[in-house]
Amino acid sequence: MTSPADRAAERAEAMRLLSVFEDAGGVRTETDILQPAGGLLDLYGEDIRARAFTTAGPDGGELMLRPDFTVPLVRRHMEEGGDPARYAYAGEVFRRQEHAPERPAEYMQVGFELFGGDDPAAADAEVFALFHDALAPLRPSIAIGDIGLITAAVRGLPCSERRRAALLRHIWRPKRFRALLDRFAGRTKPPATRTALLAAADPMAEAGPEIGLRGRAEVLERIEALRADAEEPPIAASAVASIDDILAIASNSADALERLRDIEVDLPAIRAAVHRFERRLAALGDRGIPADRIPFEASLGRSSMEYYDGFVFAFTLRGRPDLAPIATGGRYDALTRVIGAGRSVPAVGGVIRPAICLAGTSPC
Amino acid sequence: MLKLGVPSKGRLMEKTFDWFGERGLAMGRGGSEREYAGLVEHDDVELVMLSAGEIPRELAAGRIHLGVTGSDLVRDTLAGWDDKVEVLAPMGFGHADLVLAVPRFWVDVDTLEDLDAAAAAFRRRHGFRLRIATKYHRLVREYLRAHGVADYQLVDSQGATEGTVRNETAEAIADITSTGETLRANHLKILTDGPIHASQATLFRARNAEWDGPSRDRLSRLLSDIGRHARSELLETKLSS
Numbered sequence: 001m002t003s004p005a006d007r008a009a010e011r012a013e014a015m016r017l018l019s020v021f022e023d024a025g026g027v028r029t030e031t032d033i034l035q036p037a038g039g040l041l042d043l044y045g046e047d048i049r050a051r052a053f054t055t056a057g058p059d060g061g062e063l064m065l066r067p068d069f070t071v072p073l074v075r076r077h078m079e080e081g082g083d084p085a086r087y088a089y090a091g092e093v094f095r096r097q098e099h100a101p102e103r104p105a106e107y108m109q110v111g112f113e114l115f116g117g118d119d120p121a122a123a124d125a126e127v128f129a130l131f132h133d134a135l136a137p138l139r140p141s142i143a144i145g146d147i148g149l150i151t152a153a154v155r156g157l158p159c160s161e162r163r164r165a166a167l168l169r170h171i172w173r174p175k176r177f178r179a180l181l182d183r184f185a186g187r188t189k190p191p192a193t194r195t196a197l198l199a200a201a202d203p204m205a206e207a208g209p210e211i212g213l214r215g216r217a218e219v220l221e222r223i224e225a226l227r228a229d230a231e232e233p234p235i236a237a238s239a240v241a242s243i244d245d246i247l248a249i250a251s252n253s254a255d256a257l258e259r260l261r262d263i264e265v266d267l268p269a270i271r272a273a274v275h276r277f278e279r280r281l282a283a284l285g286d287r288g289i290p291a292d293r294i295p296f297e298a299s300l301g302r303s304s305m306e307y308y309d310g311f312v313f314a315f316t317l318r319g320r321p322d323l324a325p326i327a328t329g330g331r332y333d334a335l336t337r338v339i340g341a342g343r344s345v346p347a348v349g350g351v352i353r354p355a356i357c358l359a360g361t362s363p364c
Numbered sequence: 365m366l367k368l369g370v371p372s373k374g375r376l377m378e379k380t381f382d383w384f385g386e387r388g389l390a391m392g393r394g395g396s397e398r399e400y401a402g403l404v405e406h407d408d409v410e411l412v413m414l415s416a417g418e419i420p421r422e423l424a425a426g427r428i429h430l431g432v433t434g435s436d437l438v439r440d441t442l443a444g445w446d447d448k449v450e451v452l453a454p455m456g457f458g459h460a461d462l463v464l465a466v467p468r469f470w471v472d473v474d475t476l477e478d479l480d481a482a483a484a485a486f487r488r489r490h491g492f493r494l495r496i497a498t499k500y501h502r503l504v505r506e507y508l509r510a511h512g513v514a515d516y517q518l519v520d521s522q523g524a525t526e527g528t529v530r531n532e533t534a535e536a537i538a539d540i541t542s543t544g545e546t547l548r549a550n551h552l553k554i555l556t557d558g559p560i561h562a563s564q565a566t567l568f569r570a571r572n573a574e575w576d577g578p579s580r581d582r583l584s585r586l587l588s589d590i591g592r593h594a595r596s597e598l599l600e601t602k603l604s605s
Contacts, residue, residue: 042493046518047509049501098443169484169514176480176512183477193474193556208468208551212529214486214494222472222482 002104006355010108013354017110018090020134026088026112031072033092037062040071043307043338050098053105065094069111070332071339074347078340083116084123087349103324104355113349115336120346121276124311124331125283127348131315131327132289134352138360140315140326144253145300146280147171147330148310149260149273153243156269159184159235162225174302181243186234197223198230242267247298253281254292280311304328307335311348317360326360327352365410366582367573369422369431370402372413376565379457380432383565387590406589408582417441419568424448426572429579436462436540436563440503449568452587452596458565460540462500465552467529467536474556476511479536483515486535497521497534500560504538507560526550569596 002010022028034055040048041062052067066072069089077085090110097103112130117123132142154167163184170177182188197203203223210216245263249256260274284291301312310331317323329350337344370391371377381391384404391411394401402411412428419433420441432455439445466473473482483494494516498504501518508516519534526546528534540563541547544554569583575598584599 041517045493045514046505046516049505050509096443101444101447166481166484170512173512173514175510176514179477179512191475191477191556194478197471197474203471206468207471210467210469211551212467212469212535213490213532214467214470214482214535216469218482218485218489219470219472222485225481226472 002106009358010355013358014090014108014110017134017352017354017357018088021088021110021112021130024088024112024130025086027086029073029076029087029089030091031066031069031076031089033066033094034063035066035072037064039075039339040064040067043071043335049096051095053094053096066092067095068093068351069109070113070335070349073113074115074332074336074339077115078336078343078345081115081345083345085115087111087113087115108354109351110354111349111351113347115345115347117346119283120310120331120348121279121283123346123348124280125287125289127329127350128284128311128313129287129289131313131329131350131352135315135326135357138315138326138357139318140360141295141318143295143297143300143314143316145297145312146273146277146310147301147308147312148276149246149270149298150243150302151309152270152273153246153267156267157235157239157243160228160232162229163232163235172302172304172307174299181235181240184235185237185240187240190230194226194230198227238266246270249296249298251296252292253294253296256296256298257281276310301330307332307338309334313350317356320359323356323359324353326356366408366430366579366586367412367428368404368409369412369414369419369428369433371416371419371432376416376432376434376458377413379565380455383455383457384590389586389590406586408586420445420449423568423570424572426570426574429570429573429575429583431568431570432565433568434458434460434563435566436460436500436503436561438566438568439561440500443502448571450571450597451566452569453567455565455567458563460542460563461559462503462538462540462561462563463547463554463559464496464504464536464538464557465526465541465547465554468551468553470553474553476508476513476555476557479555480513480515483513487515493517494536495519495534496536496538497525497528498538499525500538500540503561511557526552569598 037054053065055063057063073087090108092106093109094106097105114123114127150171151168154164157164166180167177170180242263249259257278264270264274281291300314301308308330312330314325315327316325327350331348333344333346336347370380384391389406391402391404394403402413404411414422416433417437419431420438422428423431424442438449442448473479486494496516497519499522504518521528525537525539528537587596
């Protein structure tokens, strides 16, 4: 429970940050607090139920208390927004915090989103610089990353499109990603049940009656896929090592760029992504950010259940690992493609938690 | 007095009475068959008869000090269950496994990895996420999240869950089973990764109940009366401090 005084302070800080974002060209916008649950569930999966409050509307439809602004904002922009468009907003979001019950379930978020434009590196730098400058008085610790490097590396793996698709689907679930990569690399053996199935003369012999919506054609199709996979040679150890090398990068951005250039020699598929990373660093430099010195973490943003698929950033309060980050953000072009049903728009943005800013300015 | 919540009917109640009885703590239902008042021969303990499904909630609120219920119910009902209750003793009855089951017809699906791949293909073909019928929403969701399974949805089923696949309201189920017979009769098979949770009747202590000096002493006496295999952090921290 937040005291009235704390709430007033949080709101005042939110309004101050909102005006910073408006001065940067953000058009002030609002979204409904009650959001239809279906779209959020289709996007994030059932996992979001551990994060968001669900309730029922009078017609029985499921609703969620807004867990963030991004999804409704993207939806509206895709329907009516111009290009480019900058949005600023501030308001409460609601989180169940099942895994961190000590954190507040209701808090303010202040955000800035930039849609469209034709220079992604400049857009990334514009958004990052805005957050960087707004938060500079807090002297936060900063980390950047780039999910696009990982996806480019996976797309460049010497293997079937089916294996690539399976890995890309789990970029944001590191554990399953690792298990699949180990399987495809021949580091782990397939389960005994699968080996037996593929060895059987008639795999459907013991199947029993066909019940449910998933029919015979689907079962047979997957058996074919399993058969093809069993016949496919393991992914070369050197290619898997390149993925491991990328995921292991944690250094300042200048050294990270050097390391990526080394890896690129063996994995030319990441060339375009490395080039984008380099251009982004240059664009940050143009805005007066000492980009070379900013810490780079290759796995940043992979387990946050967000749909960031390119540049990512996080600002955290030094010495307060118990608190949520002050600000997080990144690029989410793929999210706009999912919501836009085929259409997509370049998108980058982020949010600040004013309550965490206040924790950084008041004596702890 | 220590308030001890026990299941108010059925085999779970009888077995609970037997378990305490075998440990020198005779208890039973007072009055008529229909009266929900419990009697116990112990000066420190007061029985509170409750539905097994409500005991987790009462424990979390600290309205009872101790409670007997299935470990599955505690884990499914309470977010962050082990911050709210402490396991004093697994009681060795009421065994049941919460399992994931799919049609036996799905010869290509035996593991979670298979289920995940089948769910991806199912969603592509049918345009919605593969449905798993269950009443154990939290346990199933956390299990599938921990194992990186995507593209599924949980649909609520409070009974006859094994029939949902045939009725085409779900593609798979997650339910409690002890022998697997109902699953087999409904042409379902259990995934081989092991149960989501192996449940049994368990004696819990409510961390949020009032634990002042006298109630700690009462708990200490009760635990020494019912035997050595029940242990409590509450008392151990007291001894070491």
